[in-house]
Amino acid sequence: MAQFIREFAIARGLRVRSDKFGNLIVSYRRGRGHRPVAFVAHMDHPGFEVAEDAAGGFVMTRFLGSVPREYFRLGGRVRLFGADGEHRATIWSVPDVDWKKEKLVRLRLKGAIRRGDFGMWDLAPVKTNHRLIWSRACDDMAGCLALLAMLDDLVQLRAPAAACAVFTRAEEAGFHGAMGLMKSRLIPRSAIIVNVESSKELPHAPMGQGPIIRVGDRAMTFDPRVTMFLEEVAARVARTDRRFTFQRRLMDGGTCESTVFCQHGWRAGAVCLAMGNYHNLGPGLHIREEYVDVGDVQKTVQFFVEVARRSNDYGRATRVLKQRLDALFERGRRQLLQTSAAMRLPAPVAGVFAEPE
Numbered sequence: 322m323a324q325f326i327r328e329f330a331i332a333r334g335l336r337v338r339s340d341k342f343g344n345l346i347v348s349y350r351r352g353r354g355h356r357p358v359a360f361v362a363h364m365d366h367p368g369f370e371v372a373e374d375a376a377g378g379f380v381m382t383r384f385l386g387s388v389p390r391e392y393f394r395l396g397g398r399v400r401l402f403g404a405d406g407e408h409r410a411t412i413w414s415v416p417d418v419d420w421k422k423e424k425l426v427r428l429r430l431k432g433a434i435r436r437g438d439f440g441m442w443d444l445a446p447v448k449t450n451h452r453l454i455w456s457r458a459c460d461d462m463a464g465c466l467a468l469l470a471m472l473d474d475l476v477q478l479r480a481p482a483a484a485c486a487v488f489t490r491a492e493e494a495g496f497h498g499a500m501g502l503m504k505s506r507l508i509p510r511s512a513i514i515v516n517v518e519s520s521k522e523l524p525h526a527p528m529g530q531g532p533i534i535r536v537g538d539r540a541m542t543f544d545p546r547v548t549m550f551l552e553e554v555a556a557r558v559a560r561t562d563r564r565f566t567f568q569r570r571l572m573d574g575g576t577c578e579s580t581v582f583c584q585h586g587w588r589a590g591a592v593c594l595a596m597g598n599y600h601n602l603g604p605g606l607h608i609r610e611e612y613v614d615v616g617d618v619q620k621t622v623q624f625f626v627e628v629a630r631r632s633n634d635y636g637r638a639t640r641v642l643k644q645r646l647d648a649l650f651e652r653g654r655r656q657l658l659q660t661s662a663a664m665r666l667p668a669p670v671a672g673v674f675a676e677p678e
Contacts, residue, residue: 322364322465326488329469333476342501345488346508349472349629352481356632357512359485360471360625361499361578362464363492366457367600369399369426369440376433379413382440384424386493387575388600390415392608393426398443401434408432409443442601442608452615459596459611461492464517467594467618471625484629492578499578503585513547513635514582514589515628517621519613521574521599528595528614531566532621535591539573540580547590549638554628565620574599594621 323345330337330347338346345364367386384393397412410428418425428440444457456462468486475482487508489498502508520535522528534551537543548569555567572593582589594613603609 322462323488326364326465326469330472333473335472335476338507340502340505340507342498342505343490344498344502344505346485347472347488348485349475350483351475351479352483354633355481355483356635357483357485357509358629358632359487359508359512359514360468360629361487361489361514361516361582362468362518363461363489363498363578364465365491365493365498366441366460366462367493368442369401369428371401371434371436371438371440372425374435375430377430380410380428380430380434382426382428384426386600388424388602390420390424391606392602394606397608399428399440400443401428401430401432401438401440403432403434403438405433408434410440444601444608444610448610449615453612454615454618455610455612457601457610459594459613460519460600461517463519463594463596463613463618467517467621467625470618470622471629474622474626475629478626480626480630482629482632484632489578496578496581499581503582503587510587512588513550513632514579514587515547515551515625516577516579516582516589516591517625518577518591518593519596519611520572520577520593522595522597523570523572523574526568526570526572526595528597528617530568530595531617532624533568533570533572533593533595535577535579535593536569536571537573538576538580538591540576541583542571543579543583543590544588546636546639547588549642550635551590551592551628553634553638554631555624557631558624558627562623565623567620567624592621592624594618 326345327337336348369382369384372381372383393415395412399410401408401410410430413429414427416425447456491497526533559565579589579591594617597612598609601608
């Protein structure tokens with residue numbers, strides 16, 4: 322993923338940087354005076370980490386990511402990636418350990434593999450019928466795809482904007498890349514952060530209805546000013562393009578990187594794509610490809626281009642709302658005062674929590 326992103330960006334004349342933790346930042350800037358927007362997606366997906374050298378036979382691996390134990394059926398097919406290519410393997414046993422602390426899986430292997438190599442479920446890399454995209458790793462490859470397509474559109478349109486696409490590592494293992502990114506201090510504090518995820522489809526947030534402005538996740542709600550800004554831009558796009566649709570939902574099927582950013586004082590919101598077979602969890606306890614809607618991806622790219630172009634509108638929605646609330650109060654202010662006097666209420670005290678004399 323990292324190599325592809327670098328080559329994609331360089332081919333379009335975009336600046337690519339990496340921090341010491343291996344996160345990638347691809348920058349686009351045209352014109353001056355634009356508030357920076359940092360769109361964030363993660364490059365990893367739940368998978369197997371090889372724990373020992375092996376030359377055929379059996380090898381112990383650790384599974385990194387949230388997948389229930391019952392999906393690790395004996396004989397389940399895995400593909401390992403080593404220095405000399407790809408190797409097929411099958412699940413031989415699942416040691417009886419505390420699954421919440423460490424997910425150990427013993428594989429039967431063909432070929433040689435080394436400690437530190439990685440593996441995934443043996444599923445199709447990608448396939449599509451032009452309505453859906455299936456992949457062994459839509460989470461968060463579909464998010465990365467949307468950001469690369471956004472950069473491509475910005476370059477072709479020569480759009481005035483200050484945007485960067487940030488590609489983080491090790492989200493599934495515990496948000497390590499996002500935490501490292503903040504310590505690297507490569508993203509300015511003035512930036513608006515928009516996390517993009519492929520999130521578990523929920524009954525109230527179906528796929529096919531456009532990008533989902535994510536009010537929050539399982540852990541917390543995000544910066545309301547960023548959420549209002551995103552909703553304002555989406556509504557503007559919908560007014561000019563009748564085919565564009567979007568949703569605004571609390572997506573509490575999991576936790577995303579915006580929680581990390583908000584907890585550390587950043588202005589962060591989120592957008593997600595509804596996804597089927599979350600973490601490859603198919604029906605009947607079978608491992609299957611994840612899938613997203615093609616139209617949702619296209620609309621997300623269209624939306625992000627406008628977010629980047631209209632970043633200076635950030636804060637406008639909250640200002641307008643405050644003005645409306647103030648106007649409502651002024652309309653009712655005189656009547657409140659008159660009826661309050663008629664009620665013969667006691668004189669106001671210095672403060673609600675004033676200490677008694």
